Amino acid sequence: xxxxxxxxxxxxxxxxxxxKKAIEENExxxxxxxxxxxxxxxxxxxxxxxxxFSSRERExxxxxxxxxxxxxxxxxxxATAAPAASAAxxxxxxxxxxxxxxxxxxxxxxxxxxxxxxDDTLGDILIRSxxxxxxxLKPLPATIICYNAGxxxxxxxxxxxxxxxxxAAAGVNILVCGTCANYFDLGGEVAVGQISNMYDIAExxxxxxxxxxx
Amino acid sequence: xxxxxxxxxxxxxxxxxxxxEKILRTAGxxxxxxxxxxxxxxxxxxxxxxxPGQRDAVAKLLKGRVDWEAEAPLSPxx
Numbered sequence: 001x002x003x004x005x006x007x008x009x010x011x012x013x014x015x016x017x018x019x020k021k022a023i024e025e026n027e028x029x030x031x032x033x034x035x036x037x038x039x040x041x042x043x044x045x046x047x048x049x050x051x052x053f054s055s056r057e058r059e060x061x062x063x064x065x066x067x068x069x070x071x072x073x074x075x076x077x078x079a080t081a082a083p084a085a086s087a088a089x090x091x092x093x094x095x096x097x098x099x100x101x102x103x104x105x106x107x108x109x110x111x112x113x114x115x116x117x118x119d120d121t122l123g124d125i126l127i128r129s130x131x132x133x134x135x136x137l138k139p140l141p142a143t144i145i146c147y148n149a150g151x152x153x154x155x156x157x158x159x160x161x162x163x164x165x166x167x168a169a170a171g172v173n174i175l176v177c178g179t180c181a182n183y184f185d186l187g188g189e190v191a192v193g194q195i196s197n198m199y200d201i202a203e204x205x206x207x208x209x210x211x212x213x214x
Numbered sequence: 215x216x217x218x219x220x221x222x223x224x225x226x227x228x229x230x231x232x233x234x235e236k237i238l239r240t241a242g243x244x245x246x247x248x249x250x251x252x253x254x255x256x257x258x259x260x261x262x263x264x265x266p267g268q269r270d271a272v273a274k275l276l277k278g279r280v281d282w283e284a285e286a287p288l289s290p291x292x
Contacts, residue, residue, distance in 0.1 A: 125228065125260055129249040159247070 002026065008034045008062060012095035016041040023051060023067050031065040037095065039063050044092035050074035104209030105142030108134065110150035115214045127153065130214045131160040131167075140172050141212070143204050146193070147177035155181075155189040164192045175200060220288035221269055222261045224250065226281060231260050234280045241275055243268055254286055263288055 003026045007015035015031065015038040022029045023045075033039060039055055042065050046053035052068040114123025115130050131153065134141065144167065146154050153160050154176050168174050174193025181187045181195060205211060225231040231247065238245045243264075250259040264272055269285065276282060 121232070122228070125232065125247060128247055129260055132246075132248050162246075 002028045002030065004030045004032070006032045007038060008032050010038075012037050012041065013093045016045055016092055019065075019067065020045055020049075023049065023069065024073065028066070028068045031067070033063050033065065034061055039065065041092045041094065042067070048074065048092055104207050106139070106210050106212065107204055107208035108141045108144045109205065109211060109213040110144060110146045110153055111148050111213060113149045113152040127214060128159050131163045135163060135166055135170075140167065140170055143173040143175060143208075144193070145175045145177075145196075145201055145204060147180050147201065149180075149184075151176050151180045151184065151186065151190070154192050155186050156191045157189075158191070161191055168192055175204065177201060219266050221264050221266050222248070222251070222254070222286050222288045223264065223272065223276075223282050224254070224259075224261045224284045224286065226283050228260060230280055230282070231262060234262060234276055234282065237275055237279060238262070238272065243272060243275070245272075251288060253289075 003022050005015075005018050005022045007018050010018075010033075012035075015033050019029065019031045019042045022031070031042060033042065043053055043055070045051075046067050050070065050073070052066075052070050054066045056064045056066075058064055110127075110131075112123075113127060114120050115126035116123055134144075144164070152158065154164055154174065155161075158164075164174060175196035176190050176193045178187075178195040178197055181190055187195075223234065225234060235245065235247055245268075246263045247260050248263045250257060250261045254261075262272075
């Protein structure tokens, strides 16, 4: 049996609560919502319950979401009736602004060629793993900024050059601090991205929706 | 080459992986240190990614010098 839930005009967390109730009682539901936060929360609910999920944006800021049970629901207890559940379990009830087209771009700042402080051998492994893993982020960062010793990641012979090149090929804008390249005498060695200046770097950082610095 | 043609060597510790990497670097064998893929383990470890044709050469090089725990295909993503 199919059921349609019209959650347009309702504030978070109302749409996700209605969707949860509906999918608990029906094999397949369609939910109409009119904001990105509700889309994201219901998507998380579907993941949590191990349901199939698809969304289609209609005209005029309305999304049509489909949830289909693929088996027994992964979690059938009412979140409000399970005080033991951790906050993370009820992630889909969160009403924070989701990262999306309304927020600014995701920017990753590589300010060092190590990740974290304490041990440089470990920090070298960690930064290599981090940059390799960036390739699997969805969506990818809009921009990666390298400054100070972080520019050493973008020069010839760097162990992460292939990953950075792949990121650049996938559309990630890579800015390499020109002052830093000059200071380390690596101006001619920069092998990925574009040499940039503090104006672009400061503007990109200030305009970021989220700034990630490993 | 398709990404899922790659092979990974898994080690008992990060130090083992680093030691093995050093041996491969010295021998000039193409490799890459990557996080252990999620489908293999949820541990926060690292492993060595290799092209499939290098499996025997790598095993021969490492044998008796560094222990490794397992070999696995790298898929679905690299």
